[in-house]
Amino acid sequence: MFLVLFFLVTFGAVCSLYAQVPDSTWGKEFENYPTFKFKGLFQARYITSLAKDVDVGGLHHVDHSGTDNTFALKYMRAQVQAKISKRTEVVALVNLADFKNDPKTRVLENAYLKYTFNPKIAITVGQFRPWFGIEETYPVDVIKSLEWSNQYAEFGKNGWTSFQIGASIGGTLQLGNLPFQYAVSVVNGNGKNQVSDSDNGKQYMSRLVFGISKKYGVNIGLNGGVGEVVKKNVYAWGADIVGNIPFSQKWNLDLQLEGKQATNHSLYTSLAEDERIGGINNYLVRGFYFLPNLRYEIRHKNLSAIEASCRFEYLDRNFSMNPNPRQTFTPMLGLEFLKNYGARIQVGVQMDRYKHQYENTTTYNGNLLIVQVQSRL
Template sequence: MKFNLTLLFLLCLPFLSNAQGIDIPVTSKTKLNFSGMLQSQFNYSLDDDIDIKGLHHSGDEQVSHNSFSVKRARLQLNATISDRINAVILVNFGDFTGNPQNKVLENAFIKYSINDYVNFQFGQFRPQFGQEDNYPVDFVQSIDYSNQYYLFGGNSWQSFQIGASFSGKIKDIAVPIEYAIGIFNGNNRNTVDNDDGKIFPARLVFGLNKETHLGLSGGAGKNMGQKIWAYGIDLDYKKQLNEKWGIKFTSEYKQGINSQEFFNQTSPVIPVSRYAMRGIYVLPNVSYSFKNTRLKDLEFAFRYEYLDADFKQSGNARQTYIPMLSASFAEAYAIRVQLGLMMDRYQRNIPNTTEYNTNRVICQVQARF
């Protein structure tokens, strides 16, 4: 009963403020900030034999072709303990709609910042291993993160991992540099480590000019005695053309060992080095801003992605096309409505699996507070 009342209190706190987040002084040195984000979706499958999860059905069974869902319901607590130390906890209650095992808790870390050059982070958080690790999902220009992000996340290079990192930036030089290196369990989030193997991801970002950034990522490690590695390169360009028009272009390529696929085999006889994954995506985005209206911005984005989870063997390459229109009714995507068409095309269709050509309409409504 006590736990339920505490949880209810935490959930209600963000709604007590009209601003984004609510600051609560705890002591003379500690300050708490609560914030949250809600994403709700409507999915509609345009194919009679494909359900809303993208699963193909060859029989006559009854399946759902359209449905409402809560994709994310996040609550974040940021505790500023001193001018150098802060702690963050982020939970996603939307995970309760499916299997919440090893989910729900996303961020849970302590950060110690000495200056711009020296920062340490301990706990569960996202390693810096690609462009998509630089921003939360509520700022993604497409419907969601790329398929590449989730595949490499399942192999412990991205998404939420448990470990420690060192990061910083050098700004007062001709080409500013951001850097990060970490050590992680390599077992994904909310999971007890089951071996002594660790992964070591590292990343460099070069500010080529005010509009263009080049990122290089690489890492190596061991998983259950198997040597694994991954690397990537990404390019980000952003420019405000005038008061109304802006453009942004993001592209990324990554390749690595798919150890998740290797360990899925009952008795693997092929070495882990033969289980290789690679992918590339491009995402142009055009925005138009309004003044003195409730509608703040209109954006059009088109993401193209190629991904092969096992290209050295019998891989089944997946191509994804997502044209999307987005409307923002408050600053910084605080209120946002997105409408997109997700089209998946596989190298070969495999009946009664998710590896099948699909066409789905997705409407997503987002609120940040």
């Protein structure tokens, strides 16, 4: 019922807006189009484990085996953005580095069409990252740490974040003097590059972002979602806040704080029926992270800026039944050689700590030293 209502509202908005456009503008809509923009990202890293008997993937080896250092290619992205009219664009993004794995459900990341009526309403259809938190609002190449948060990855497994297939409506509105952004999405919820939905259920999510202070870049985000997985109801919610404190023309402090909770249906469905205890909503995941990032603008021809950050993360995949929180500290130093992260080198340490450790699993304390280089093309 919600899905039908979603598309009825969309159809009504389209008809209403088109009715207001004079016929004489129809031909001009397609003048000087299409236009194309091409972008790319190269990102590679060297990883070494600083913990005994823990390999570069975080797996513990009681027999003292495993690879404790490696070079790795993380991203080799290519993106094309085709603007086929004043309001319509088609975007395709691939990560060629994913050919090193089984490429069946990888490689293709973004593949969507976006139609923008005006700043208040835009419709996106295809494979994209639905808004459900801070990290969905920017690409990996401008991230303030070495990698997406553990929380982002876990919620991606459950269909709320990362690349999903579906449709979305979003835009920017004004609530009195308070600007806010909104996004309402419906997705299959079973990840990217799938032939079809894994069941008849869909996941519905919304995000509101309120601009509290323009001077300090303070935005407060609220996220909520419901859905159906294997004919059972699931939910998710979260809240976040970002801000920026400018100490001077060259020094500023960027702050991010985000927390989420959801049904961990990916864990529930991975268990055999005789292993499950209670219903699907007995399995709950909860997490939050805090990321301060101090930036110094050098603005030299050979060095643009220096950044230092230390993200703290807390994640518990099953806190309601079998709590075993994972705490991760990631101190990092970054050197930016071209503005807007066009070229940079990052050095950081990822330190994982579990309440309970288990031999020969990735649920084991570890320390990874990572040196990462990137270039935005």
